[in-house]
Amino acid sequence: MATFDLAEHPHRRYNPLTGEWVLVSPHRSKRPWQGQQEEESCETRPEYDPSCYLCPTNTRANGEQNPAYTSTYVFDNDFGALQADAPQGAYVVGDLIRAESERGICRVICFSPRHDLTLADMEAVDIRQVVDLWQKEYAELGGLDFINYVQIFENKGSIMGCSNPHPHGQIWAQSTVPVEPAKETAQQTQYFEKHGRSLLADYLQLELEQGERIVVQNEHFAALVPFWAVWPFEAIIISKRHFQHIGQMSDKEKDGFSQIIQSLTATYDRVFGVSFPYSSGIHQSPTDGQEHLGWHFHMHFYPPLLRSATVKKFMVGYEMMGNPQRDITPEAAARLLRSLVNLA
Amino acid sequence: MATFDLAEHPHRRYNPLTGEWVLVSPHRSKRPWQGQQEEESCETRPEYDPSCYLCPTNTRANGEQNPAYTSTYVFDNDFGALQADAPQGAYVVGDLIRAESERGICRVICFSPRHDLTLADMEAVDIRQVVDLWQKEYAELGGLDFINYVQIFENKGSIMGCSNPHPHGQIWAQSTVPVEPAKETAQQTQYFEKHGRSLLADYLQLELEQGERIVVQNEHFAALVPFWAVWPFEAIIISKRHFQHIGQMSDKEKDGFSQIIQSLTATYDRVFGVSFPYSSGIHQSPTDGQEHLGWHFHMHFYPPLLRSATVKKFMVGYEMMGNPQRDITPEAAARLLRSLVNLA
Ligand SMILES: O=P(O)(O)O[C@H]1O[C@H](CO)[C@@H](O)[C@H](O)[C@H]1O
Ligand SMILES: O=P(O)(O)O[C@H]1O[C@H](CO)[C@@H](O)[C@H](O)[C@H]1O
Numbered sequence: 001m002a003t004f005d006l007a008e009h010p011h012r013r014y015n016p017l018t019g020e021w022v023l024v025s026p027h028r029s030k031r032p033w034q035g036q037q038e039e040e041s042c043e044t045r046p047e048y049d050p051s052c053y054l055c056p057t058n059t060r061a062n063g064e065q066n067p068a069y070t071s072t073y074v075f076d077n078d079f080g081a082l083q084a085d086a087p088q089g090a091y092v093v094g095d096l097i098r099a100e101s102e103r104g105i106c107r108v109i110c111f112s113p114r115h116d117l118t119l120a121d122m123e124a125v126d127i128r129q130v131v132d133l134w135q136k137e138y139a140e141l142g143g144l145d146f147i148n149y150v151q152i153f154e155n156k157g158s159i160m161g162c163s164n165p166h167p168h169g170q171i172w173a174q175s176t177v178p179v180e181p182a183k184e185t186a187q188q189t190q191y192f193e194k195h196g197r198s199l200l201a202d203y204l205q206l207e208l209e210q211g212e213r214i215v216v217q218n219e220h221f222a223a224l225v226p227f228w229a230v231w232p233f234e235a236i237i238i239s240k241r242h243f244q245h246i247g248q249m250s251d252k253e254k255d256g257f258s259q260i261i262q263s264l265t266a267t268y269d270r271v272f273g274v275s276f277p278y279s280s281g282i283h284q285s286p287t288d289g290q291e292h293l294g295w296h297f298h299m300h301f302y303p304p305l306l307r308s309a310t311v312k313k314f315m316v317g318y319e320m321m322g323n324p325q326r327d328i329t330p331e332a333a334a335r336l337l338r339s340l341v342n343l344a
Numbered sequence: 345m346a347t348f349d350l351a352e353h354p355h356r357r358y359n360p361l362t363g364e365w366v367l368v369s370p371h372r373s374k375r376p377w378q379g380q381q382e383e384e385s386c387e388t389r390p391e392y393d394p395s396c397y398l399c400p401t402n403t404r405a406n407g408e409q410n411p412a413y414t415s416t417y418v419f420d421n422d423f424g425a426l427q428a429d430a431p432q433g434a435y436v437v438g439d440l441i442r443a444e445s446e447r448g449i450c451r452v453i454c455f456s457p458r459h460d461l462t463l464a465d466m467e468a469v470d471i472r473q474v475v476d477l478w479q480k481e482y483a484e485l486g487g488l489d490f491i492n493y494v495q496i497f498e499n500k501g502s503i504m505g506c507s508n509p510h511p512h513g514q515i516w517a518q519s520t521v522p523v524e525p526a527k528e529t530a531q532q533t534q535y536f537e538k539h540g541r542s543l544l545a546d547y548l549q550l551e552l553e554q555g556e557r558i559v560v561q562n563e564h565f566a567a568l569v570p571f572w573a574v575w576p577f578e579a580i581i582i583s584k585r586h587f588q589h590i591g592q593m594s595d596k597e598k599d600g601f602s603q604i605i606q607s608l609t610a611t612y613d614r615v616f617g618v619s620f621p622y623s624s625g626i627h628q629s630p631t632d633g634q635e636h637l638g639w640h641f642h643m644h645f646y647p648p649l650l651r652s653a654t655v656k657k658f659m660v661g662y663e664m665m666g667n668p669q670r671d672i673t674p675e676a677a678a679r680l681l682r683s684l685v686n687l688a
Contacts, residue, residue: 002431003431003433004430004431004432004433004434004435004445005431006435006443009427009430009431009433009445010425010426010427010430010445010446010447010448011430011435011443011444011445011446012443012444012446012520013442013443014442014443016439016440016442020523021520021522021523023425023426023446023522024443025425025426027427028423028424028425030423031423032405032423033507034507034508035502035505035506035507035508036502036503036505036507061376079372079374079375079376080372081354081367081369081372081662081669081671082354082367082369083353083354083371086348086353086354086355087346087347087348087349087353088348089347089348089353090348091348091350091355093550094546094550095360095535096360096543096546096547096550096571097547097550097571098357098358098360099350099355099356099357099358099368099571100355100356101348101353101354101355102354102355102356102367103354104354151662151665151666153661153662153665154661155658155660155661158379158380159380160658160660160661161379161380161658161660161661162379162660163377163378163379163380164378164379170661170662172662172666176356176365178365178367178665178666178667179364179365179666179667180664180665180666180667181665181666191439199440202438202440203440203441206437206438206440206441227440227441227443279660279661279664279665280661281661281662281664281665283665300664300665302664314499314504314505316499316504316505316506316623317497317498317499317504317505317514317623317624317625318425318495318497318514318516318625320524320623320625320644320646321495321497321522321524321525321623321625321627321644322495322516322522322523322524322525323522323523323524325425327425
């Protein structure tokens with residue numbers, strides 16, 4: 001009988017950050033695809049679009065006018081999923097029907113005045129403006145009494161539900177800690193209590209030794225395809241120093257973070273020769289006033305494309321009812337990404 | 345200050361089956377949509393398609409010929425994500441890099457020889473053939489030594505990654521219990537040990553009393569939008585009798601199950617006047633030889649459409665990094681579905 005080979009045979013991998021598993025089917029990547037194809041968008045966008053509600057000087061749905069901003073611009077989401085003044089209350093029937101009101105603030109961050117750019121097209125010095133703003137927003141929102149968690153994220157590309165191509169991200173800040181960061185809090189705290197070191201610091205050390213899943217690194221950060229990646233070209237950016245949140249980043253680290261975001265997103269655009277869609281998000285410690293020593297700052301990238309600019313991975317039936325499943329291995333994805341890093 | 349109202353104010357709801365939460369933003373359903381639109385498929389399909397690899401008498405990719413089947417037909421997936429003969433083994437580096445080989449069997453089930461039907465178009469008596477086959481497969485696959493969990497599911501519609509419109513579902517049977525049913529095992533077992541009753545039996549009783557989330561019911565089953573629904577028109581079919589798995593269903597219950605599947609899927613098709621896409625799946629007790637007294641048979645339906653045949657809910661940035669979020673309330677969704685049940 002053949003010996004078990006990660007590159008050949010079906011297996012499960014464990015995600016120590018969430019405590020959950022992913023099914024990997026390396027043999028299946030040869031499967032033909034006859035299903036839905038996404039549209040390839042080959043539009044060229046103008047630097048300024050008079051009909052875009054995010055471009056400088058334009059008027060938004062609620063009648064407000066954007067300033068003539070020259071780097072970044074932040075404002076409260078006109079259709080936020082959360083509200084700061086939601087009335088407090090709960091609706092509870094026994095153990096099984098339970099709802100609690102939730103307060104929060106939703107903001108939109110324009111990354112650049114230029115309608116035609118994405119993070120991948122921007123210079124690291126301009127991304128640095130975005131990082132500075134993230135830091136400021138984390139401090140400001142996280143400093144509010146009723147905000148205990150600040151989720152910074154970006155949906156890029158219409159395939160990821162993004163309704164405007166102007167480069168922008170969002171912040172949803174709220175009273176409770178959402179499900180995913182709550183899992184990561186539990187797992188990282190448990191590891192830290194057991195080992196006295198950060199889970200991601202130990203993990204990053206293993207990855208830097210093995211090298212095979214590293215995509216790109218600089219003095220302060222590494223970008224890699226995690227061993228437990230779910231999405232075909234999923235990546236995680238981990239800080240080399242163990243700290244809890246963006247508020248603790250030094251100037252040099254902010255430069256390094258800007259540079260690695262630039263490098264990873266530009267690499268993504270080379271995979272299929274198109275602007276690569278993804279959702280990304282920063283995971284960091286809750287702003288509930290506790291120290292969270294086990295927390296280790298990182299940023300996830302979840303890109304859906306699988307085989308081409310038009311064929312994505314569907315997380316459907318089995319994945320919804322069972323657990324995520326992938327075909328191409330994380331090692332193969334990392335190898336491809338690594339080969340594309342310095343082709344600028 | 346206003347009093348908290350489930351129909352008006354942002355809140356979180358608890359899912360007792362998984363122990364996780366969903367964010368509900370009722371005020372947000374008026375948000376305009378300028379993002380990606382799905383294509384509306386208005387194709388009429390022939391009863392028999394010579395190029396379909398699932399139609400009777402046609403030849404599949406691997407050269408095998410389908411029989412001239414007249415009701416249902418099951419075969420091993422030619423590109424299965426799992427393999428029965430995968431070599432045993434593991435790859436482990438400390439606590440943080442962990443993989444285990446996984447054995448399993450993937451099957452495809454054709455629901456009907458007719459290429460142009462869906463479950464929604466079929467008669468309950470014909471769906472009964474499908475239910476009988478699910479029962480047989482659960483017993484056969486679950487009876488194998490190395491199979492400890494049997495996931496029966498359907499991806500319907502190209503938007504759900506389904507690559508062939510011929511009515512069919514799948515079964516992935518495997519050695520370990522996947523993440524979602526493992527959560528449900530833990531939650532149901534804990535509830536049963538504490539209360540001596542099944543979680544879903546108690547929940548169904550509350551829902552039948554309140555009535556507002558019920559879509560349709562018969563003597564043996566009820567279909568409802570769960571209080572903690574994630575997808576806009578998500579539904580769950582729960583058996584009125586507490587039993588663990590499809591092997592324990594009586595003939596009458598199998599008739600009732602067929603009838604309610606027919607009724608729910610046909611209702612879905614009336615929501616936007618199109619064949620309604622979804623992923624569905626049966627959750628039932630693992631086949632690991634234990635009794636699992638807390639387990640209560642049920643079937644989930646996760647349909648992605650939100651506002652029209654072409655506008656779906658995107659579970660992206662915040663949802664991937666935080667937790668699921670929805671706009672329309674489960675109560676509003678149930679009201680609409682209920683009003684469409686008997687319009688045949
Ligand atoms: O097996 P199929 O129908 O080819 O593929 C579909 O269902 C599978 C199981 O949910 C998914 O893993 C695939 O991403 C999806 O496209
Ligand atoms: O806020 P947007 O960009 O209009 O909307 C997008 O991102 C949100 C946050 O991930 C999601 O809830 C929406 O489904 C998605 O379309």
